[in-house]
Amino acid sequence: MSLTTKQLTLAYDHSVIINSMDIAIPAGQITALVGPNGCGKSTLLRGLARLLRPRHGVALLDGRSIHHLPTRELAKRLGILPQSPVAPEGLTVRELVAQGRYPHQSWFQQWSTDDETAVQRALELTGMVELAERPVDALSGGQRQRAWIAMTLAQATPVILLDEPTTFLDLAHQVEVLQLLERLNRAEGRTIVMVVHDLNHATRYAHHLIALKAGAVVAAGPPAAIVTPELLRMVFGVEAAVVPDPRTGAPLCITYGLAEPALAGQEVLYAS
Numbered sequence: 001m002s003l004t005t006k007q008l009t010l011a012y013d014h015s016v017i018i019n020s021m022d023i024a025i026p027a028g029q030i031t032a033l034v035g036p037n038g039c040g041k042s043t044l045l046r047g048l049a050r051l052l053r054p055r056h057g058v059a060l061l062d063g064r065s066i067h068h069l070p071t072r073e074l075a076k077r078l079g080i081l082p083q084s085p086v087a088p089e090g091l092t093v094r095e096l097v098a099q100g101r102y103p104h105q106s107w108f109q110q111w112s113t114d115d116e117t118a119v120q121r122a123l124e125l126t127g128m129v130e131l132a133e134r135p136v137d138a139l140s141g142g143q144r145q146r147a148w149i150a151m152t153l154a155q156a157t158p159v160i161l162l163d164e165p166t167t168f169l170d171l172a173h174q175v176e177v178l179q180l181l182e183r184l185n186r187a188e189g190r191t192i193v194m195v196v197h198d199l200n201h202a203t204r205y206a207h208h209l210i211a212l213k214a215g216a217v218v219a220a221g222p223p224a225a226i227v228t229p230e231l232l233r234m235v236f237g238v239e240a241a242v243v244p245d246p247r248t249g250a251p252l253c254i255t256y257g258l259a260e261p262a263l264a265g266q267e268v269l270y271a272s
Helices: 041-048 071-077 093-104 113-125 141-154 171-188 199-205 229-236
Strands: 003-012 015-025 030-034 056-061 078-081 159-163 191-195 208-213 216-221 238-244 251-258
Touching: 003 041, 015 041, 015 056, 015 216, 030 041, 030 171, 030 199, 041 159, 041 191, 071 078, 071 093, 078 141, 093 113, 093 141, 113 141, 113 171, 141 159, 141 171, 171 191, 171 199, 199 251, 208 229, 216 229, 229 238
Parallel strands: 030 191, 030 208, 078 159, 159 191
Antiparallel strands: 003 015, 003 056, 208 216, 238 251
């Protein structure tokens, strides 16, 4: 299932955040949106999820504008996990995950065996079966994030968008969530798009990177093709070395300090 944009412009009031952006999300892969704070990563994700109406241009799902798709149809094809979601007090994990089935229900078709199967499978995939009856607000940070991911999985969409899924988690819980997403992509071929702050996590777990700066795409492509000292200097304003990870071969970024302002303004070629 393809997800693309054409001349997409997104704004809040009079402030343009994303300006005339053309991107293509590879189907069946993990794509990471990377860049400095305020570059438009979360805004772009909101535009892809129809949470923000474009000022100009369009986001397309299989060639159709997401704003022209019926809400229920879109919810069956594209799921989003926003940043730092909050569950009602006392809601159990199973009850939270069951909310992911709402797009599949109607006045004529309430809870079904298909819904029960989808919820149970989501709990199993995320390792949450033993915690299913526990209140969400009683979970650790990593467990809570897995519960929300399970809810998104129960929605059974081929495309999943996640806004900073590792925010506020310690290192072990960050890796736990990222490895879960990696397994889900490998096992089910789901297209995953996530905003990631840690560039080394992005290069390790994503097949495709889109590097943003000031609301524009600076580079896009496989991590090994686009992550260079020049990219880090221009996008993040840092001096760094890029070496192959000794275990995975993925680009590993070693930061030494801030770049000179003049060097940080150099252009970087766009890769596809």
